[in-house]
Amino acid sequence: MNEVFSITEEVHSNFINGEWKQSTSGKLIDSINPANRQVMGQVQSSTIEEANEAIEAAHNASKEWAKVGEFQRGQYLYKVAALLEENLEEIAKTLTEEMGKTYPEALGETQRGIAILKYYAAEGSRSNGDVIPASEKDALMFTKRIPLGVVGVITPWNFPVAIPIWKIAPALVYGNTVVFKPASEAAVTAAKVAKCFADAGLPSGVFNFITGSGSTVGDAIINSKYLKAITFTGSSKTGKMIAEIASKNQVKYQLEMGGKNPVIVLDDANLENAVQAVVSGAFKSTGQKCTATSRVIIQSGIYEQFRDRLVEVTKGISVGSGLDSTTWMGPCASEGQYKTVLEYIEIAKNEGATLITGGHAIDSELTPGFYVEPTIFDNVTTDMRIAQEEVFGPVIALIKAESIEDAISFANDAEYGLSASIFTTNIGNALAFIDDIEAGLVRVNAESAGVEYQAPFGGLKDSSSGSREQGQAAKEFFTVSKTVYIKAQ
Numbered sequence: 001m002n003e004v005f006s007i008t009e010e011v012h013s014n015f016i017n018g019e020w021k022q023s024t025s026g027k028l029i030d031s032i033n034p035a036n037r038q039v040m041g042q043v044q045s046s047t048i049e050e051a052n053e054a055i056e057a058a059h060n061a062s063k064e065w066a067k068v069g070e071f072q073r074g075q076y077l078y079k080v081a082a083l084l085e086e087n088l089e090e091i092a093k094t095l096t097e098e099m100g101k102t103y104p105e106a107l108g109e110t111q112r113g114i115a116i117l118k119y120y121a122a123e124g125s126r127s128n129g130d131v132i133p134a135s136e137k138d139a140l141m142f143t144k145r146i147p148l149g150v151v152g153v154i155t156p157w158n159f160p161v162a163i164p165i166w167k168i169a170p171a172l173v174y175g176n177t178v179v180f181k182p183a184s185e186a187a188v189t190a191a192k193v194a195k196c197f198a199d200a201g202l203p204s205g206v207f208n209f210i211t212g213s214g215s216t217v218g219d220a221i222i223n224s225k226y227l228k229a230i231t232f233t234g235s236s237k238t239g240k241m242i243a244e245i246a247s248k249n250q251v252k253y254q255l256e257m258g259g260k261n262p263v264i265v266l267d268d269a270n271l272e273n274a275v276q277a278v279v280s281g282a283f284k285s286t287g288q289k290c291t292a293t294s295r296v297i298i299q300s301g302i303y304e305q306f307r308d309r310l311v312e313v314t315k316g317i318s319v320g321s322g323l324d325s326t327t328w329m330g331p332c333a334s335e336g337q338y339k340t341v342l343e344y345i346e347i348a349k350n351e352g353a354t355l356i357t358g359g360h361a362i363d364s365e366l367t368p369g370f371y372v373e374p375t376i377f378d379n380v381t382t383d384m385r386i387a388q389e390e391v392f393g394p395v396i397a398l399i400k401a402e403s404i405e406d407a408i409s410f411a412n413d414a415e416y417g418l419s420a421s422i423f424t425t426n427i428g429n430a431l432a433f434i435d436d437i438e439a440g441l442v443r444v445n446a447e448s449a450g451v452e453y454q455a456p457f458g459g460l461k462d463s464s465s466g467s468r469e470q471g472q473a474a475k476e477f478f479t480v481s482k483t484v485y486i487k488a489q
């Protein structure tokens with residue numbers, strides 16, 4: 001284990017009721033650069049009282065903000081987008097230093113954040129309801145979307161720019177106020193995103209940012225009497241706990257949790273396209289996407305050929321610091337993630353899967369980070385833990401199937417149902433897959449990872465609470481509909 005040196009100068013505060021404030025706890029949380037194990041920044045370890053202060057500020061601001069009008073609220077988001085654009089490179093660099101993904105990926109994520117802000121800014125000038133024929137003449141009946149009130153936003157570390165923005169931007173434009181608690185492991189990047197919201201001049205209390213542990217600050221948010229909705233992305237364990245509390249308190253909730261995303265490769269697939277898509281889907285962001293490919297189910301006729309080419313391409317992946325332009329895959333995001341990945345590699349070996357490439361930590365004086373080789377297991381069966389549990393790292397399991405029916409049945413044999421892909425040149429096979437696969441995001445001849453902000457996103461089964469994020473689906477979650485009936489006399 002390498003020593004962690006505390007060399008940081010960057011300390012970030014909370015933003016509550018329009019002011020940047022340090023926590024009265026006097027305690028800070030270190031954020032570690034996973035590429036070198038050094039502290040790269042610090043955030044406040046806030047108290048329950050401070051979380052309550054943020055929620056009360058959001059509650060007090062909510063009536064006025066709802067009256068500001070959607071068009072004006074959209075204009076604020078354009079300002080946030082412009083500020084994010086001004087700080088694009090700095091925020092992307094911080095993201096790489098804090099979370100480990102490569103700089104081009106971090107840049108892409110931050111650019112996506114700007115695009116999401118503009119998309120929801122434009123929502124301010126789109127229609128907000130329907131006119132519906134009334135049964136009586138001389139009467140006007142229409143629906144109008146109204147905000148919910150205070151929304152809690154609790155986010156993970158794997159997309160510390162895009163995920164908070166795809167939750168906060170729609171929450172605000174539809175008239176809600178926000179308390180944002182980011183993952184502690186990526187809170188420095190989140191603080192820089194929060195600064196863009198703070199600097200856009202939103203009325204005090206409309207947007208609040210507070211850092212601290214999930215069990216303190218997160219818990220205070222989800223248990224607050226002022227909370228009207230909670231939007232969460234993270235582990236199934238935390239998500240299920242949030243669902244229980246939210247249901248008890250009649251708080252609307254939206255949960256995006258894990259995945260064990262399968263890619264099916266049929267005998268008639270374009271082999272090279274399938275290989276490239278599996279490598280990208282499994283190993284970009286070091287496999288730390290909830291949509292990452294983690295199971296590859298290959299039809300027997302193409303199995304050996306596909307496997308050998310997949311191993312060949314995987315062996316060519318360069319692993320290193322995300323700031324090094326020759327790096328294709330960065331480190332695991334944290335020591336915890338790194339240990340989990342190495343543990344799963346041991347579990348897979350012990351349960352009889354065959355390690356065919358990777359499988360080791362890359363840790364030396366020269367590379368003192370949380371690096372793990374891109375890893376592939378062969379001869380995996382669906383009952384193995386490596387085929388069932390989310391690893392959230394650069395590890396894939398290869399499973400052999402004789403037919404498309406078997407392949408879909410193996411793919412569906414998991415508790416999760418987030419994203420799934422098939423590679424085939426046969427339209428009938430593609431249509432059967434679209435109908436029968438149990439996943440919220442279904443792709444044909446495209447990698448399993450990645451989402452488009454203008455389309456609904458969410459999973460089936462244990463991957464999600466059933467609601468959808470992004471695109472127009474966000475309106476469903478962040479508003480409620482009022483039906484208005486007006487009669488002339």
Ligand SMILES: NC(=O)C1=CN([C@@H]2O[C@H](COP(=O)(O)OP(=O)(O)OC[C@H]3O[C@@H](n4cnc5c(N)ncnc54)[C@H](OP(=O)(O)O)[C@@H]3O)[C@@H](O)[C@H]2O)C=CC1
Pocket residue numbers: 154155156157158181182183184185212213214215217218219222233234235236237238239256257258259289290340390391392
């Ligand atoms: N679907 C996805 O995109 C993601 C899935 N995961 C999966 O989850 C695993 C664990 O990751 P981890 O970061 O520990 O996930 P968590 O679910 O613990 O963390 C996600 C967010 O929830 C917060 N949180 C944690 N505990 C509570 C609580 N009791 N009340 C309220 N909020 C809480 C965290 O805060 P804090 O950071 O302060 O603990 C963080 O902001 C990963 O290995 C991966 O399998 C992880 C991240 C994203």
Ligand SMILES: O=C(O)CCC(=O)C(=O)O
Pocket residue numbers: 158159162163233288289290291292449450451
């Ligand atoms: O936004 C993406 O590209 C993928 C989202 C995802 O996989 C995640 O939320 O972890």
